Amino acid sequence: MQLSQSKLILLISSIVLLFVLQEVITYRYISEPYPALKMPSFSGNRMNDAGFYEITNVEIKVLFNNQDTTLYSPQTFFSNTPITHHGYLLKSFLPHDTTTDSRSHEQFKFLKPIIPGFFASRYRSRYDIQNNPETVQWLRKQITDLIPGKKPEKVFFLWYKNQYDPEDLSQSKRTLTGTTTIQL
Amino acid sequence: MNNKNVLSNWLFSGPDGTIKNLQVYRVIYVLYIFIIMMPHQLWIQDYPDTFFFPRIGITLFFTGFPSITFFYVLNFLLTVALLALLFGYKKFYASIAVGLLLFIGNSWSYSFGKINHDIFIVIIPLIFAVIFWKGKSYETYQWITPIFALLIGLAMFTAAFAKITTGWLDPNVSAITGHLLQNYYTTGRETLWGSMLLSINSFHLFKFLDYSTIILESAFILSIFSLKYFRLVCAMACFFHFGIQLTMGISFTPNIIAYAFFVDWSSLYNVEALKNSLQKISSYRIGLGGLCLIALPLCAIYILFGNPFLINLGSGFIKIFGGNLAQTIIIVIAVCISLAYIWKLLPWYHQKKVTVLQYKI
Numbered sequence: 455m456q457l458s459q460s461k462l463i464l465l466i467s468s469i470v471l472l473f474v475l476q477e478v479i480t481y482r483y484i485s486e487p488y489p490a491l492k493m494p495s496f497s498g499n500r501m502n503d504a505g506f507y508e509i510t511n512v513e514i515k516v517l518f519n520n521q522d523t524t525l526y527s528p529q530t531f532f533s534n535t536p537i538t539h540h541g542y543l544l545k546s547f548l549p550h551d552t553t554t555d556s557r558s559h560e561q562f563k564f565l566k567p568i569i570p571g572f573f574a575s576r577y578r579s580r581y582d583i584q585n586n587p588e589t590v591q592w593l594r595k596q597i598t599d600l601i602p603g604k605k606p607e608k609v610f611f612l613w614y615k616n617q618y619d620p621e622d623l624s625q626s627k628r629t630l631t632g633t634t635t636i637q638l
Numbered sequence: 639m640n641n642k643n644v645l646s647n648w649l650f651s652g653p654d655g656t657i658k659n660l661q662v663y664r665v666i667y668v669l670y671i672f673i674i675m676m677p678h679q680l681w682i683q684d685y686p687d688t689f690f691f692p693r694i695g696i697t698l699f700f701t702g703f704p705s706i707t708f709f710y711v712l713n714f715l716l717t718v719a720l721l722a723l724l725f726g727y728k729k730f731y732a733s734i735a736v737g738l739l740l741f742i743g744n745s746w747s748y749s750f751g752k753i754n755h756d757i758f759i760v761i762i763p764l765i766f767a768v769i770f771w772k773g774k775s776y777e778t779y780q781w782i783t784p785i786f787a788l789l790i791g792l793a794m795f796t797a798a799f800a801k802i803t804t805g806w807l808d809p810n811v812s813a814i815t816g817h818l819l820q821n822y823y824t825t826g827r828e829t830l831w832g833s834m835l836l837s838i839n840s841f842h843l844f845k846f847l848d849y850s851t852i853i854l855e856s857a858f859i860l861s862i863f864s865l866k867y868f869r870l871v872c873a874m875a876c877f878f879h880f881g882i883q884l885t886m887g888i889s890f891t892p893n894i895i896a897y898a899f900f901v902d903w904s905s906l907y908n909v910e911a912l913k914n915s916l917q918k919i920s921s922y923r924i925g926l927g928g929l930c931l932i933a934l935p936l937c938a939i940y941i942l943f944g945n946p947f948l949i950n951l952g953s954g955f956i957k958i959f960g961g962n963l964a965q966t967i968i969i970v971i972a973v974c975i976s977l978a979y980i981w982k983l984l985p986w987y988h989q990k991k992v993t994v995l996q997y998k999i
Binding site for chain 1: 642645681684685686687688689690691692693694695697698699700701702741744745747748749750751754755757760781785789792793794796797799800801803804806808809811812813815816817819824825826827836839841855869880893971
């Protein structure tokens with residue numbers, strides 16, 4: 455395919471213009487769409503106000519009906535999922551308040567028949583997700599796949615904030631910031 | 639030189655080598671997808687719709703994940719399209735199909751809310767489609783190459799810009815240290831080299847890495863006007879990606895395949911055995927029925943037994959190399975090619991060549 459120089463200029467201008475538009479829109483209005491011309495940002499430096507590196511860590515504790523407990527890392531618990539997705543899956547198990555989400559998307563409700571996915575996911579709180587029978591069933595299956603033959607009773611998602619001293623990168627503090635308990 | 643000539647020079651001076659580059663690169667791309675990305679997104683079948691959190695994109699039109707049958711069909715069609723591209727059967731349509739099917743699969747994978755930034759894997763077959771439209775032409779290959787460089791440059795700049803605006807330039811804090819800690823202790827990517835880097839804990843080294851990351855990511859857009867320098871930046875980026883894989887356990891092979899578009903593969907085409915096999919592949923006259931017949935067992939193997947190339951060699955291997963065997967082989971090859979390219983750019987390489995020639999004469 456041969457393009458004249460003027461058409462190529464138009465093509466290049468369109469690419470640059472669309473790129474600028476993408477950056478402005480994603481910066482100001484919406485989170486990153488797919489597709490988008492973007493690379494991983496690795497933004498921020500993880501330093502807290504006290505001058506320590508601070509990172510979040512999660513442990514998953516399972517209580518079985520014989521009162522045994524087993525501790526899993528997210529990597530083991532979500533081993534059938536790409537590692538890149540573990541953080542986002544865990545977000546569904548952040549500690550929550552007990553109310554249903556009431557975000558202000560009311561003005562866009564007329565779009566619901568066209569983009570139901572937006573409303574199905576945005577009008578759902580973590581409480582809704584964690585107490586949904588489908589989630590509970592999925593958690594039960596994950597656990598029985600990991601330890602067959604044992605009946606899980608409860609699963610706890612333990613959220614920690616770990617602090618590291620920049621001087622020697624040793625862990626200076628570990629704080630339990632919240633626990634999510636799901637009855638199985 | 640007026641503006642028109644500058645643009646013309648940029649767009650039409652094009653890559654060296656010939657369209658043969660593309661013959662080799664097309665095979666490399668198809669093999670890459672078969673080795674790294676197949677079966678495509680089958681893992682989604684295990685998840686209930688409660689995890690459905692679509693980003694702005696095509697999955698917004700749905701209320702949950704599709705059934706397993708959808709992913710089986712997607713994988714079968716993708717296998718057929720990839721084979722068609724490999725054997726040169728209706729390359730234009732095959733390229734579009736590969737791009738579209740990868741995009742659809744990825745869209746579902748990213749409807750958990752997390753986007754992996756492998757957009758080049760979708761863009762590359764669309765570039766093939768432009769080149770193969772109305773038969774392949776060297777003219778198209780020439781102008782599409784700087785356009786692809788522009789796309790890579792812009793995408794890489796988003797990474798640099800995000801770092802610049804969120805504290806990576808702070809002279810008192812090392813951002814890489816924070817991310818390294820996060821990867822090592824939270825994500826579970828406990829690599830040997832990451833552990834060594836953390837034990838060294840040299841602030842000056844970390845800060846040097848912070849700055850050089852930003853410089854490298856910005857260098858892509860600055861070098862798009864010279865194929866020579868763009869290739870040099872791609873070569874440097876291969877070392878960067880290798881370093882990231884070794885220390886943080888993050889393999890970013892989709893970018894490696896995108897950089898490979900700019901490699902002059904024609905010298906490889908001159909290797910008689912390789913040339914013959916490439917010509918043999920293209921000479922097979924396989925119709926759609928034949929492709930489906932080959933695709934069916936191939937797809938079944940991927941679905942039933944998983945990807946044989948992604949075989950788990952144990953945590954020890956991942957600990958040392960930060961990725962699986964296939965990812966490691968790809969990045970090591972990329973580093974070797976990069977070294978060879980940089981070597982060729984060194985002035986004394988040319989002096990030596992001249993001396994050898996004089997000696998021969």
